[in-house]
Amino acid sequence: MKKDIKRIAIVRLSALGDIVNSAVTLQFIHDKYPDAKIEWITEEVFAPLLENHPLVSIVHTLNLKQLKKSKSFSLLKQTFLELRSLGEFDIIIDIQGLLKSAIVARLIGSNTHGFDKNSAREGIASYFYKTTSHIEYDENIVKRNTFLASDGLGFNISDEMLLNKKPIFETTEYPLDNSDKKNIAIVIGASWESKKYPKERVAELCNELKENSIILWGSDAEKEDALWICENSAYATIAPKLSLIDLVSLISSVDLLIGNDTGPTHMAWAQNIPSITLFGPTTTRMIYETPINIGIKSSSKVDIYHINKNDFSIKDIEVQKVVTKAKELLK
Template identity: 25%
Template sequence: MSNDKINFSELKRVLIIKLRHHGDVLLSSPVFQVLKNHYPHLEIDGLVYKETAEMLQFHPAVSKLHCIDRDWKKQGKIYSLGKELKLLNTLKRRQYDLIIHLTEHWRGASLVRLLRPEYSISADYQHRRGTFWRKTFTHLYTPGHYHIVERNLDALRAMEITPQDDEKQLVLEPGPAARDKIKRLLESESLAAQGFIHIHPGSRWLFKCWKESHFSAFIKTLIGRGEKVVVTAAPDKAEMDMVGHIIQGIKTGLLDLGGNLNLLELAALTSQAKCYIGVDTAPTHIAAAMQTPLVVLFGPSDETLWGPWQVKHRVISGDGFNCRPCNQDGCKGSKISDCLYEITADTVLKAMDEMMSDMDTDRSVS
């Protein structure tokens, strides 16, 4: 480890590694943009898991997006090894001058050693204090205890790049195909832009989900007030079953798109909504990236780290639960979080109404 000052004017190519889930990758999007803003001559590549590539597919600052497919292993060791070697050779041909590793994943550290860039940087993780990690990177930094976006940007600060507030926004472009599909879909359903509320009840982690009966009561109240509601869900049996229970018996005022949209299409959809309601999950970060006002419910996870970023929003968390955020898999491993289940539909409705009223006031003043 050297921590020498980096002369970016002499660099040509940078690789940013983010091997995590969809939301994590999206929350790293400002790193690409800020780096490009400060040094436009750089070619900035990304390395992510294949299933998360949509989060950076149309990012204007990304030159090339490389992917690791976790399904390679299912095809056998020889097939997987061939794919890994092909990826490694592709990365070697890019001849990176700098690698920014944004997680504690060992694969990123191994790639730094194999690719041998002049500079490499990672966080100085408490659980990565061994010789291998510390001698892999030329620069290590200690991230602050604040929002994940800021923690990602700490990698740039450690290299004397200071992000400005107006360049820290999440960057997500759905692309023309997704935008066109949603435009035609909304027209076919006679739904106007800003004329519906988008609700995404599910999460891959059940302990982050609100009580089904509360979501159902909330949706029925909205429809009773004359609102149009669009519900989405991932094409996952657990989420689809959840949505089925929530909307059971609701015959009018609701469009169920559960399992029918990819994440870019979901982004295009939520960009047209007047409001988004959800829990701590990737679609909530997508709504924030699309600047859709949102209300999000938090339970075991920490909103100071994972809350909506630079968007009009309200965060609702269980009052009176001193144990949160616990980051546990539900209370006593039950997959059910009491701090979330105690939140009432009326509480969420009030938060949404207050947020929308404040926005109306802001518009009238401006």
């Protein structure tokens, strides 16, 4: 174990699922370094998820999207000065492994740690780190994140530790249907169209399960699809517009979550809630499978180094296969 670690910075700017899969490291870092302050650097939109986390002392936010859009030199200078003013850290861990996150890490200080050239998503990022770790790029994403953080800090996070993890986020109970039916959250959105399970199949899924299916949405287009599903299934209800905090609370309160490969779906694993993640153009590498958190992959072959965003094979996953797995988990 490394000595005298008192202040740790974690750089994970986006996106929601990646932040969730990185935040699992917090409890293990705290166990090894209970007196260390852990500070998180992220995009402004994700700050509410981490601001009240008991193991995060401070959340520092950036608005890189605004910076890119405005092309403002004064805003760039302000961002630079804010990063440089954070003070000295014993270690700055860039879990993202992109050029932009590596630059952010290096602006904060010199004690940077990240993936080596052959492990990072963007190999050029490795030139900004003082120390690096090697793990194959095609390794499970949660194992990559936890290995990088623990290796940089001089300890190990085992599979047993991950399987017995505590819920990652603290929540309050979300009011749900108290009937004899099970509450199932269904995530219909995703960053790419090819990641989405067709709304027709979601409606069929709700009708086959005959439980209380709560359709989660995050955009106007997703809301339209959610309403269509509810019109075509008496077992489906649409969730209200949710803040990040309310989203975590709802997911933490259901009996099962079914969804596409996207942030809210990963939240079920984070909270130790049973889940089924459906995959088309991506693979089960994106989740940490457990006895209660499983993935169902379409038959298409995936090259993770060159993801085919036009792979719509998720639509070929049979509803009955999902129903069978769901009933097993609900038992």
